[in-house]
Amino acid sequence: NAGVTQTPKFQVLKTGQSMTLQCAQDMNHNSMYWYRQDPGMGLRLIYYSASEGTTDKGEVPNGYNVSRLNKREFSLRLESAAPSQTSVYFCASSVGTVLYEQYFGPGTRLTVT
Amino acid sequence: TQLLEQSPQFLSIQEGENLTVYCNSSSVFSSLQWYRQEPGEGPVLLVTVVTGGEVKKLKRLTFQFGDARKDSSLHITAAQPGDTGLYLCAGEGDMRFGAGTRLTVKP
Numbered sequence: 001n002a003g004v005t006q007t008p009k010f011q012v013l014k015t016g017q018s019m020t021l022q023c024a025q026d027m028n029h030n031s032m033y034w035y036r037q038d039p040g041m042g043l044r045l046i047y048y049s050a051s052e053g054t055t056d057k058g059e060v061p062n063g064y065n066v067s068r069l070n071k072r073e074f075s076l077r078l079e080s081a082a083p084s085q086t087s088v089y090f091c092a093s094s095v096g097t098v099l100y101e102q103y104f105g106p107g108t109r110l111t112v113t
Numbered sequence: 114t115q116l117l118e119q120s121p122q123f124l125s126i127q128e129g130e131n132l133t134v135y136c137n138s139s140s141v142f143s144s145l146q147w148y149r150q151e152p153g154e155g156p157v158l159l160v161t162v163v164t165g166g167e168v169k170k171l172k173r174l175t176f177q178f179g180d181a182r183k184d185s186s187l188h189i190t191a192a193q194p195g196d197t198g199l200y201l202c203a204g205e206g207d208m209r210f211g212a213g214t215r216l217t218v219k220p
Contacts, residue, residue: 004155033208040122042201042212043156059209090155099144099163099205104155 004105013081021076023091032074036087081112117211125217134214136202137184144205192218
């Protein structure tokens, strides 16, 4: 089992460019999440999808959009990248949103210049 | 908004020493999770604590959930270099993580 996979692993964008981060899980999990991790700030939730067909905002949703394409895939889009979006992005999945373990992908390191 | 404060932010110790890190909040949590993250990887769950006053042991790691379910601690006995990493706590409900304690265990 691959678990949670993310692509790309690294990306450099110029301010104003757009891109989509891809995430897929093969564990038949219902819930999926996108976090960003910045030094000294832990993980901050951007968006999550409690189940296929639903998405909800997290703590820091501004500047991002998400799509739960199917049960396996949950993508994160930056429409117009800004230097403040330089971060490491993690996708995670879990059976459900209550009391369940989250399984994380390896992360995407994004730099916006 | 349920904020989680972790302390200390950084901790560097010698192999064989004991240590305790803390996760505190002004809010009550129905459960709390501890994760460990190694460089270049995503976090991995260590434990979930659910009941106030609960103590869980995972080899040399002891986790405690406060009686009021507002705080938790992680105690490591005889730390080893393999314990090096970022320790994160997360409160159930709004999927919010603390900033973490970065632990370095020197051989």
